[in-house]
Amino acid sequence: LAKTTQPPSMExxxxxxxxxxxxxxxxxxxxxxxxYRQVPHQGPQFIIQGYKDYVVNEVASLFISADRKLSTLSLPWVSLRDAAVYYCIVTDRTGGLSGKLTFGEGTQVTVIS
Amino acid sequence: GGIITQTPKFLIGQEGQKLTLKCQQNFNHDTMYWYRQDSGKGLRLIYYSITENDLQKGDLSEGYDASREKKSSFSLTVTSAQKNEMAVFLCASSIGLANSDYTFGSGTRLLVI
Incomplete structure (x- = not known):
């Protein structure tokens, strides 16, 4: 059973x-x-992490629902450089194999000029 | 800032050949990882290492060996390349086992003919 579900693509x-x-x-x-996000021919790059409520950094913001069952990554004013596959990952921080990052197929974000 | 370097960037091998991929990081990170990514798919964990001389199997370890002889380097060996195999192998490192802010290399692209 997949831990996370994301739309396969967005424009x-x-x-x-x-x-x-x-x-x-x-x-x-x-x-x-x-x-995380991954542009072609590069490895994934960490964007943001959160546990609850709202987190913001210089790249993005992350809203987490009150029951923590849904999160939304928000990218303001996207440019062509933001075109990438975006991965949402849920994991614990207690160590062991269960704490390793598991990357699903992510969401392909296409930016149109 | 640090850097994580994977060599070679491209690798063409023959069926049955033993192939070794190398990864070096200068972040002084304790934990290192090897992932495999097939075209259009997510990443699957092959091996990880908590510290020098430690090896832990991931979900996809069969057909691979790994070696962590120094803290800064982590090697992956494909023990017997499969014909027509094509994938990208991504190395990553993190400060510690419970830290999920990974830094990835740019990958080694493997093609087996």
Whole structure:
């Protein structure tokens, strides 16, 4: 059973805000939510992490629903450089194999100029 | 800032050949990882290492060996390349086992003829 569910693809015009959703209905109390993105010919790059409520950094913001079953990554004013596959990952921080990052197929975000 | 370097960037091998991929990081990170990514798919964990001389199997370890002789380097060996195999192998490192902010290399692209 997949830990997370994301839309396979999204499109946005340059300058728009993009919101990528992620469902994690079975998230455990010990688990955190991580977002990575991967551009072609590169490894994934860490964007943001959160446990509850709202987190913001210089790249993106992350909203987590009150029951923690849904999170939304928000990218303001996207540019062509933001075109990438975005991965939502849920994992605990207690170590062991269960704490390793598992990357699903992610959401392919296409930016239109 | 640090860097994580994978060599070679491209690797063409023959069926049945033993192939070795190398990864070096200068972040002084304790934990290192090897992932495999098939075209259009997510990443699957092959091996990880908590510290020098430690090896832990991931979900996809069969057909691979790994070696962590120094803290800064982590090697992966494909023990017998499969004909027509094509994948990208990604190395990553993190500060510690419970830290999920990974830094990835750019990958080694493998093609077996």
């Amino acid at each position: 946005a015009y340059e300058g728009q805000e993009v919101n990528v959703s992620c469902s994690h209905t079975n998230i455990a109390t010990s688990e955190y939510i991580y977002w």
